[in-house]
Each structure stands twice: as C-alpha cells, then as structure tokens.
Amino acid sequence: MSTTPRIAIIGAGPGGLVCARVLQRHGVPVTVFERENDPHSRSQGGTLDIHEETGQVALRAAGLFDRFLALSRPEGQQWRLYDRHAALIRHDRAGEGDLSRPEIDRGRLRTLLLDSLAPGTVRWGHCVSAVTPLPDGTARLHHHDHTTEDFDLVIGADGAWSRVRPALSDAQPSYAGITMVEIRFDDVDHRHPGIARLVGAGTMSAKAGRRSLVLQRNSNGHVRGYVIFRGPQDWHAGLDLADADAVRARLLAQYQGWDESLLDILRDNEGAFVNRPMFVLPVPHTWQRVPGVTLLGDAAHLMPPVGVGANLALLDGAELARAVIGHPTLDQALDAYEGVMLPRAAENAETAQQMLTRLMPDTDSDVAAFPDTQWPSDAHPVHAQ
Numbered sequence: 001m002s003t004t005p006r007i008a009i010i011g012a013g014p015g016g017l018v019c020a021r022v023l024q025r026h027g028v029p030v031t032v033f034e035r036e037n038d039p040h041s042r043s044q045g046g047t048l049d050i051h052e053e054t055g056q057v058a059l060r061a062a063g064l065f066d067r068f069l070a071l072s073r074p075e076g077q078q079w080r081l082y083d084r085h086a087a088l089i090r091h092d093r094a095g096e097g098d099l100s101r102p103e104i105d106r107g108r109l110r111t112l113l114l115d116s117l118a119p120g121t122v123r124w125g126h127c128v129s130a131v132t133p134l135p136d137g138t139a140r141l142h143h144h145d146h147t148t149e150d151f152d153l154v155i156g157a158d159g160a161w162s163r164v165r166p167a168l169s170d171a172q173p174s175y176a177g178i179t180m181v182e183i184r185f186d187d188v189d190h191r192h193p194g195i196a197r198l199v200g201a202g203t204m205s206a207k208a209g210r211r212s213l214v215l216q217r218n219s220n221g222h223v224r225g226y227v228i229f230r231g232p233q234d235w236h237a238g239l240d241l242a243d244a245d246a247v248r249a250r251l252l253a254q255y256q257g258w259d260e261s262l263l264d265i266l267r268d269n270e271g272a273f274v275n276r277p278m279f280v281l282p283v284p285h286t287w288q289r290v291p292g293v294t295l296l297g298d299a300a301h302l303m304p305p306v307g308v309g310a311n312l313a314l315l316d317g318a319e320l321a322r323a324v325i326g327h328p329t330l331d332q333a334l335d336a337y338e339g340v341m342l343p344r345a346a347e348n349a350e351t352a353q354q355m356l357t358r359l360m361p362d363t364d365s366d367v368a369a370f371p372d373t374q375w376p377s378d379a380h381p382v383h384a385q
C-alpha cells in the first residue's frame with residue numbers, strides 16, 4: 001500500500017489479538033479498542049482446544065506456536081463419555097506426541113497474545129458504540145463517550161453482540177433452544193476427588209436425550225463444567241439466578257434418575273451458577289462488501305460452541321492480517337479475505353448446527369435417531385457437548 005492505513009480492531013478476544021499481532025509483525029500499525037477496563041477485569045473462562053488445521057495455523061503466522069505449545073496441555077485431549085448411570089461408554093486417550101488439539105486455558109492464550117503486542121496497542125476501557133461507513137470508503141468509530149475517530153479499516157472482532165456488525169448486516173443472534181449453565185470446581189484433586197476421577201486429565205461428557213453434563217479440566221486443579229439442556233430461554237423463571245441453592249434445586253429436578261456420582265456435579269460445585277443461553281447467527285450469515293469495514297470471529301459467524309469458534313476466530317484474524325499485508329489496496333484485501341472467510345464460516349456453521357441436533361436432539365424422532373451411546377464420529381469429543 002502506498003500510504004500506511006489507519007486500522008482499528010474492535011475487541012481484544014482471540015481473533016482481534018491475533019490479527020493485531022500478525023499486522024504488527026509485518027510493520028503495519030494497528031489500534032485495538034477493548035471495552036474491558038484492563039486485562040484482568042474479567043475471568044477469561046475455561047479451556048480451548050486449538051486445532052492443527054485452524055487455530056495452530058494462526059498461531060504459527062503470529063510466530064507464537066512454540067510459546068503456545070509450552071503453555072498448552074496435550075494430555076487434556078483425552079475424553080470420557082458416560083451414560084446417565086455413570087457407566088463409561090467410551091474413553092479416548094491422547095496418543096503419545098499427539099498435538100492435533102492441545103488444550104490451553106483461555107486466559108493463558110489471551111496473555112500470550114497480549115504480551116506479543118507493542119506496548120499501548122490495546123486501548124482498554126474503550127467501548128465502541130457504533131461504526132459508520134463514510135462515502136470516501138473510510139469508516140467512523142463512535143466511542144461510548146460520544147467522541148469519534150476515523151479509520152481506513154475498522155475490523156469488528158467484538159464477538160456475539162458486535163456493535164460493528166450493523167454497519168454490514170441486519171442479522172441478530174437468536175436463541176438456539178439450548179442453555180448452558182457454567183459451574184466450577186477449584187483444587188479438584190484434593191477437594192473433589194470424585195469429580196477429579198470423572199474428568200480425568202481432559203474432558204468428560206455424560207448424556208441422556210436432551211440433557212448433558214460436561215466437565216473440563218483447566219490448569220492448576222481447576223475444573224469448569226457445563227450443565228447443558230434443551231429448553232426455553234426463561235427456564236429459570238421465578239428464580240433468582242444469584243441464589244445458588246435455588247438454582248441447584250431447579251437443575252437437580254431436571255436430572256432426576258441420573259447416577260449419584262453425576263449429580264455431585266450439581267451438588268458440590270463452588271461459587272455461582274452462570275447462565276449462558278446459546279445464541280447463534282443465521283446460517284449463512286453474509287453481506288455485500290462495504291469499503292472500510294469487515295468482521296471476524298463470532299461477530300461474523302456466531303455458531304454453537306462445539307469446538308470451532310475460537311479456532312475460526314484465530315484463523316480469520318491471521319488471514320485478514322495477511323490479506324491486508326499482501327494486497328496493494330484495502331479493497332482488494334477485503335475481497336480476498338471475505339471471499340474465503342464467508343463460505344468457510346457458512347460451512348462450519350452448518351456442520352456445527354447438525355452436530356448440535358445430534359448431540360442435543362430436539363424432536364422425538366431426533367431422540368430416536370441419535371442414541372446417547374452413538375456419539376457422532378465427526379464430533380470432536382472434547383467440546384461436543
């Protein structure tokens with residue numbers, strides 16, 4: 001490009017940060033606007049499996065692959081599937097040297113990416129409220145404090161409820177009919193040996209019809225769990241979600257008949273139950289190209305969390321940066337990036353949706369068609385909930 005483009009990335013999630021890193025590695029300046037006040041203002045959540053063909057490709061482009069490997073947990077790839085009587089149906093062990101999908105704590109991945117950026121790249125505490133494309137092909141950022149800034153390219157990496165997306169499309173996320181309630185256990189090997197046995201070094205899933213329980217080991221003895229069920233978004237009507245005992249009683253009622261060792265997942269968890277209704281964008285989600293604005297990651301293709309969301313966000317981020325570096329104009333870069341990203345996202349979202357129906361059947365005929373013991377062979381077990 002003849003002049004240095006002014007580039008803003010909205011959102012310091014995995015996709016936005018890897019995009020910033022790859023741009024900076026190639027000498028392209030960039031500013032990341034993040035609404036959180038600082039890197040530690042929110043727990044970044046559980047664990048991610050980073051896939052060889054997507055997330056790992058992005059981390060290599062960012063020059064961070066070796067550091068990622070050092071922080072990752074290859075042993076976390078193992079997976080156990082139980083039925084509701086706690087009978088072990090399947091146990092996949094990670095083979096010796098298997099690095100196809102090592103796990104990493106989300107917080108560690110974020111720190112790795114943040115530390116790789118030039119100081120001051122991320123402007124914390126900057127919540128973007130909207131983006132307006134301008135007639136000259138640039139775009140105007142509207143900050144929460146009503147100030148504005150113009151850029152040659154604004155990249156919406158701001159997740160499910162993107163404020164950049166409306167500049168490109170009218171699509172809104174809708175409830176997928178499934179809710180995940182997040183739980184956690186600390187110091188699991190000492191304080192919760194029964195839970196530690198169930199989860200092992202990786203992930204466990206127990207499933208019956210439209211309900212499942214999933215546990216995932218994180219580093220330092222932490223375990224995150226998800227209570228996952230089909231049902232209305234207001235399943236908690238009449239409950240105070242902050243009242244852990246009341247939420248526990250409501251959930252236990254849904255899991256009647258499950259083995260006592262599995263019910264301990266609901267009885268013994270620490271802290272709050274965090275309600276996470278699952279939202280998805282329509283499939284395919286696409287738009288007519290608008291100069292100066294694009295999307296990546298969940299902002300572009302929010303899909304059921306069956307293990308590809310963060311991986312695709314990372315790949316989008318790296319590929320978008322490479323397109324900017326490798327094309328003479330931003331227009332050509334966006335053509336190249338969106339021309340690959342949009343069809344790939346549609347294909348992955350379609351697959352994720354089908355997987356979700358098989359894992360969490362909706363109609364009675366789905367329940368009959370997809371028995372609990374027949375886990376879809378193409379579903380990556382670690383995150384297929």
Ligand SMILES: Cc1cc2nc3c(=O)[nH]c(=O)nc-3n(C[C@H](O)[C@H](O)[C@H](O)COP(=O)(O)OP(=O)(O)OC[C@H]3O[C@@H](n4cnc5c(N)ncnc54)[C@H](O)[C@@H]3O)c2cc1C
Pocket residue numbers: 010011012013014015016033034035036047048049126127128129157158159160161162163180276296297298299305306307308309310311312313383
């Ligand atoms: C319970 C659960 C488990 C999951 N497990 C997996 C998994 O195992 N593997 C996997 O690949 N995927 C998983 N996913 C999906 C994955 O979390 C997402 O696909 C991924 O985080 C998307 O990355 P992103 O960079 O696009 O957006 P995000 O990670 O959502 O990051 C967006 C960033 O933008 C910031 N932001 C938002 N709005 C604004 C604004 N207006 N102004 C400024 N900043 C803003 C946010 O604070 C955030 O930092 C899971 C999702 C859920 C809900």
